[in-house]
Amino acid sequence: MDMNDNLPTFIQNIYTMMLSKNEPVGTILGHLHATDICMRYMLGVAPGGAPNLASFVSLDMESRPVWAEVLVTASDAGSPPLSANVTVHVVVVDENDNAPLVLHPAQESSPVPSELVPVSAEAGYLITKVVAVDADSGQNLWLSYHLLRATDPGLFVVGAQSGEVRLGYDVW
Incomplete structure (x- = not known):
């Protein structure tokens, strides 16, 4: 019987994924992996409520690269559920x-x-x-x-x- 005493752990601390600016909607950016048998992933929520797109996307007005920073949570199915977070940087090339x-x-x-x-x-x-x-x-x-x-x-x-x-x- 699993005692649910191990936190999920992401393989990397930060993931960086590249995306060409003209890629179609739904293009796969990459894959995340956390260690735990029963795992579900969800986008993190900005403090105080629902995610705001403007808080995820940034634009440098000088060199014009666009990037997004998203917090992803991995949560197991135990009771109580244990979770871990990882930051994903998405760079639009x-x-x-x-x-x-x-x-x-x-x-x-x-x-x-x-x-x-x-x-x-x-x-x-x-x-x-x-x-x-x-x-x-x-x-x-x-x-x-x-x-x-x-x-x-x-x-x-x-x-x-x-x-x-x-x-x-x-x-x-």
């Missing part, structure tokens, strides 16, 4: 699902944006700066700029991180 958007030069202003370069311009002269943004976060947010085609490939140089378009050599 960004996916590279947004294309960069070019802000400058404006794409709708003319069929092909153009810049005037003075006759006296020397190599390194700043012609324009391409400015783009990306709605993704983390490494998916990092942009790089490259020259795709030019009539004379050495005539223009594009700063890979800055987006600055400069004159490659003296034209005149």
